[in-house]
Amino acid sequence: MKFDEYTNLANRIAESTKYLTKLPEIYTIISSTYNKKAFDIPKFVYEFPKIKIPKIELPRISFPKIDFEEVRKITANNSKYGWTLTGEMLPRDYLNRELIDMSAEETDAYFYSYYSYEDENGNLPNYKDAQKTIIDTIDSRWTSLVEECFKCYELGIFKVAIPNLIAIIEGEISLIANNNLIGARLLNSWKKDVDIESNKFSAIAMYSVFHFFQESLFLSRNFDEERPEVINRNWILHGRDDPSLWKVEDYFRLINTLSALQFVKDILNDEAF
Template sequence: MKDLEPILNSIEELQKRNLQMFKAASQAAMISNIIPKEMLNVAIKAEELGQQIKTIVDEDLLQKVFDGFSTLTIDLPLPKIDFLDFDEQRLERIIRHNVSVGWTLTGEMPTDLYLRDEYLKMKHDEIDQIFISFYEQNEYQQLKSLINTLKDGLSERWSEIFDHSLDLYLEGKFKIAIPALISIIEGELSMILGTQSIGTQLMKQFKSKLDDKLKILTIATYSAYYFLDEHLFKSHKFSDSRLPLLNRNWILHGRDDPSAWKKEDALKLLNTLSTLQFIKEVEIT
């Protein structure tokens, strides 16, 4: 098989290139909501051929697969995306409304699910049911996908505590998992930003990254920023009334009332972690 190594290496590089291009198109679609059909077909074909390669031991057959793969070319100019061409105020209203309920946009979540004008007229519990159903339908298919994303993407330091938190969540003991998930969120964000800052300073550094370089990630990134800055990490006096959503300071400083915590609160934290993984994956910094 040594004689085949150059071919295998070439196929691997082509796979990486095609999938990276598809990923770039998908990221652009976070705003345009358009993934070129040809790009999708190329990525699917690359994956299919990659699976075939694993079972091929015959040199002639492998060469045929390679010849077929080498005919796949990427000559698809991505659509020019100018964020200002879109109704920026509309997008911001929907994003802020969704995060006021606790939902951020993940890399796996369809934008047409997240960006719906009708949410603006819906009650919070109605919106909750839409996103909960998204994760629980088809025998929890999307929840399983989210879990896999987190297991693959989270820093190794969180592996054990995340597994324990996940077990507790699945067993219905989600309240114990909530403080741990908040700690993981803060730790992951600090690593993404490359900072030792906490609290207000951490949010300021996050905000400093929200410039033109992030336009392809505007929806996901801003949803995470608004949720963390205006809700989860919001400064709120302990003498004031409890906020509607979970608050990091109140929980980790022992001021919140755990009887108010719900299972969907834990799911929202898992959802937020998935958003951070998407941001980390495309290296916004």
């Protein structure tokens, strides 16, 4: 009997229950007459592999301990030169260990590189993020003026924006502190109401802002003394500074500060709830 005939017979037997008992005999004949290769039965049909599923264990992740003393050193150095921690800035960019011992020029170069970084499309993503943060949350009375400051940078006349940015910064401080004092008195009054001493991340951000204001921007210095190393609110708004010494880094320094103040608003709003 040929193979096809055996197959047909097996099918007929399967259709009739009375021949069920003959199935083992039929398949024994088929398997003994035709070898596996001729029968062409795929291996997986008659042989199922034993699959051993490995035990899955989640890796143990060890988070490094934060050295807040080092964090404060980095923050103190950065903010002394006018570079504060903003909401859109990644901590790794701001808290870079290499910044601890950098000079004013080196620190300026680092953060200028951050804000002037161009992507593959020729955009400045870090600067654009800061612009968006400012426009989205700044007090509405400043919106038009700050947009004109942005335009000044685009036109290459950033020096025009510098006194205006300082005025906007002081206005934002007054709004956040909810008082009408000016200059250093405004700053000292505000400082009493916020946490800049704890190890919380929000306190580090607040500390960076206050340290810049106290050590540089609002620092009181007689006008017959040597010009401050970092731009100074009093020297600029009272007409004692030399605009020829204003740099593009100063523009970005004030953009950074204005963005940081928007971050301060978010922090204080979160702490209020």
